[in-house]
Amino acid sequence: MSHDSLYHIRTTTAITSISERPIHQIPFITHSPDRVGIVHRVLPILLAKVDSLPEGLEAIIATSDLQGIDPVNHRLLGHLVSEELEHLAELGKIPSPQKTGVILAGDFYAQIDKRGGVGDVREVWQAFSRRFRWVVGVGGNHDSFGKTPQEMQAFQNEQGIHYLDGELTCLDGIRIAGISGIIGKKTRPLRRSEEDFRELIQELLKESPDILILHEGPNDEPARLIGNESIRAELKQGRNLLVVCGHSHWRVPMTAMPQGVQVLNVDTRVVVMAKMKSLLR
Numbered sequence: 001m002s003h004d005s006l007y008h009i010r011t012t013t014a015i016t017s018i019s020e021r022p023i024h025q026i027p028f029i030t031h032s033p034d035r036v037g038i039v040h041r042v043l044p045i046l047l048a049k050v051d052s053l054p055e056g057l058e059a060i061i062a063t064s065d066l067q068g069i070d071p072v073n074h075r076l077l078g079h080l081v082s083e084e085l086e087h088l089a090e091l092g093k094i095p096s097p098q099k100t101g102v103i104l105a106g107d108f109y110a111q112i113d114k115r116g117g118v119g120d121v122r123e124v125w126q127a128f129s130r131r132f133r134w135v136v137g138v139g140g141n142h143d144s145f146g147k148t149p150q151e152m153q154a155f156q157n158e159q160g161i162h163y164l165d166g167e168l169t170c171l172d173g174i175r176i177a178g179i180s181g182i183i184g185k186k187t188r189p190l191r192r193s194e195e196d197f198r199e200l201i202q203e204l205l206k207e208s209p210d211i212l213i214l215h216e217g218p219n220d221e222p223a224r225l226i227g228n229e230s231i232r233a234e235l236k237q238g239r240n241l242l243v244v245c246g247h248s249h250w251r252v253p254m255t256a257m258p259q260g261v262q263v264l265n266v267d268t269r270v271v272v273m274a275k276m277k278s279l280l281r
Contacts, residue, residue, distance in 0.1 A: 062102075064266045099133060107141065137213055179214055253271060
């Protein structure tokens with residue numbers, strides 16, 4: 001599938017095209033997949049055109065799986081990404097942060113000395129929240145949000161932050177639902193049984209969201225894009241819906257399903273969704 005293929009549907013968040021070439025790339029370091037040493041990589045920032053957005057909102061930025069480290073300041077990659085996006089806005093390459101919402105689809109923790117692990121990502125969410133209009137998202141299977149339920153509750157109560165796990169919220173008139181975690185053994189953090197996960201998708205789809213945020217997303221077998229087949233089966237019941245997910249990296253950022261369902265995979269990439277006139281300023 002070409003990155004510039006058109007998937008036009010009638011909703012406030014319909015993506016009409018995604019640029020093939022990044023407008024910016026952010027260097028970072030991460031642990032090697034073969035668990036031997038450190039590798040240097042770059043995070044691409046792509047522009048996506050949408051047919052419309054609500055009044056006052058000029059862009060939505062989506063990203064996930066920023067499991068890397070800032071090579072200069074040795075912080076979690078998400079801190080650097082929030083700063084670089086703010087700088088791109090100052091240069092006029094993307095819309096103003098005050099008119100831009102952010103979707104975080106999970107997994108913002110990383111370690112230098114080993115691959116994997118679970119860690120606190122509240123500061124990454126807060127870094128985006130300080131700079132942008134609002135932040136909404138879900139937790140990934142490598143994320144934690146404090147050590148106690150009280151710390152988690154305090155985080156969820158912070159202004160501008162909307163953590164979702166089976167809920168729906170409305171931001172700037174856009175109905176956004178989300179499910180944190182992945183399908184797995186319920187004895188481990190941020191896991192649900194397949195049955196529970198599927199039932200939760202069914203319940204949220206009944207509320208007719210415009211956007212559904214998942215950490216673990218669906219597959220697309222004909223396109224050879226990996227993901228969860230049972231999640232795909234449930235999303236077939238959706239209509240005029242943008243699904244934002246990560247967890248499994250795709251060689252292309254988006255695929256389409258019947259009934260106007262788009263699936264945007266933002267694993268180790270940043271996608272800036274904006275109206276055409278906002279991108280031409």
